[in-house]
Amino acid sequence: MTAEPIAESSGCRWPVPPQDGYTVDDLFTLPDLPPHTEMIDGSLVFVSPQRRFHAKVIELLMNGLRSTLPEDLKVEREMTVVLDRRNGPEPDLSVVLAEAATGLEQTRFEAADLRLAVEVVSPDSESRDRDTKPRKYAAAGIPHFWLVEMTGADQHPVVRVYELDPLTKTYALTSIHHDRLKVGVPYGIDVDISLDALRTL
Template sequence: MTAEPAEHRRQWPVPPLDGYTVDDLFTLPDLPPHTELIDGSLVFVSPQRYFHFAAIHLLANGLRSTVPSDLKVVCEMTVVLDRRNGPEPDISVVRAEAVTGPRQTRFEAADVLLAVEVISPDSEARDRDTKPHKYAAAGIPHFWLVDMAGQDDHPVVQVYERGEATGTYALTGIYHDHVKVSVPYDILIDLTTFNDY
């Protein structure tokens, strides 16, 4: 086997000593789609399972069905938590006034009321541990974690709310068939329709 000629090799950027910043995330050329910034490191997204796609669409449609006019439901948009963290929740509920137009690439954490992560095999630790901790520390009041369960691989939604006194999330419910909550607004999502997606 021969080595690939130097002119055909991909040159990956060398990270700065103190890591990348959110500004770098939006200015580095040729980053793959859906690149995230976690603790100053670039995180590339692997190809997703059909479950991931279908769960995002089911939940986004359900969230949009009752969203009040002062809020918007957005998918796969960067949320700036601080200068070294710009994750991309699968779904976010944001203040409508924070939506500035079709060229927008990010939201500030202060504009996000709910962040939703659908677990993927390659990002399970980040989705379960790293991201919820960072979302809570940034003041995002609500977080949902969606996993695949049962013999039929249906979505299960764990709902968390941020405690003001602790600044951390507490589990408020686990939903297998229907998500029915009153915060951040009245939401009812029929999870049993998952196979329709």
């Protein structure tokens, strides 16, 4: 089902959901949606302006992920991932199969294309990043997930690394990293995530 016309109120134009709710197809066809709009359980989720920490951590991790990236993988930033017909979240970073990157006009990846999803927690998205999205990523079979948060009095990044249990379709915490992120899966990754490294960006 396609979306209903956009309603106007006080000069604002708001999308009116169809009777049966939105589908992911609507996410790509509704006019004038704000950048980085996500779909969770058939509802549109609008993103608030991000803190500098959020942008810099994404940049730091993207640089690190690309430094040892195998030829059969690519790192993508803030691209919609279609989990099912009513869920199209946008991980902050995704490691995808290179063959799934089909062109510069591409707007989405399928869950099966991902090897890693990364979420950097923001004040407005804590519940989604810590609970809703990991559960949905796991149910969709994405093998690896990282949750990144600001912590401590000095506000340094911490990365929690999770791996999918294919039997239960849930993530298990495998490690926590404060200054250096060094893991062997989904490939060999070694990133300086210290506060000093973050401040150099």
